[in-house]
Amino acid sequence: AKELGRGVHCFFEPGMDMALRKRRSLERDLRHAMQENELTLHFQPLFDSSQTLVTFEALLRWTHPTLGPIPPTEFIPMAEESGLILALGEWVLRTACRTAIGWQEGYRVAVNLSPIQILRGTMPALVQAILNETGLPSSRLELELTEGMLIHNAEEALEQLVALRQLGVRLVLDDFGTGYSSLSYLHRFPFDKLKVDRTFVQRLESDSSARAIVNAIISMSKNLNLEVTAEGVETLAQFEMLRAQGCHELQGFLLGRPMPETEIRHFQPLFGSQ
């Protein structure tokens, strides 16, 4: 039996591929990252159509002690699968609100939420508690969500979003255009604004159908009383096109990269003072 055991062990060991093992150990490390102060938030500015800085989006950063920076596109899905996203998301929300209360200019802060946080059913109470604790007015908090979960859990999601909106926070539909649902369907949800996905913005200059899609999104949003933000603005040409089409807010490397909190007060916007 012992031999068989060892044999089985030897048989499976090489079969468990490196990727899976690496992932397991990364998952373990992420659990410690919060206590070990390896997590930080960076903040990326959003400008309105008159080039006034209005909001900073909080973006999570993890610097692993030996592996260095790990991109959120790698560790967020991991945190979602392991359930760690709940603790992580709470940390992000609290840290973002605490940071924003120190901004004398009154900028809003936008926080990304995972569908798992919404479907837990406890977000409205948590948001209210963190707003009370930090003293941040609800009007200065925006919550960014992707449409994915809305289609699959429409009833639960709607209930949670309505409750969140009643707190006075603004709800933003992130990565718009990458999913399958139509804008008229999504209008059933209490969103204040939508963010046109970066992939459309990147194709604006070279692809007339991308231009037509963005145009259609913007004009339909107006009819539905939704504001429109464009993310991923990297060139002046994209910036001009989006402004000409009537985009309310713009965000992207051209206008400002995500930065640590300490850099915010030294930040010089592309278009001078605001």
Ligand code: C2E
């Ligand atoms: P997202 O919410 O769509 O965030 C925008 C991403 O695009 C950010 O990447 C940002 O750095 C990047 N970006 C901004 N402007 C430009 C640009 O002009 N060009 C290009 N090429 N990229 C630009 P990041 O920080 O790596 O985040 C990736 C994704 O990870 C986010 O996408 C979001 O889905 C997720 N994420 C980040 N922080 C959090 C968090 O605190 N909670 C949750 N649930 N998800 C988060």
Ligand code: CA
């Ligand atoms: Ca976002």
Ligand code: CA
């Ligand atoms: Ca986005």
Ligand code: CA
């Ligand atoms: Ca995205």
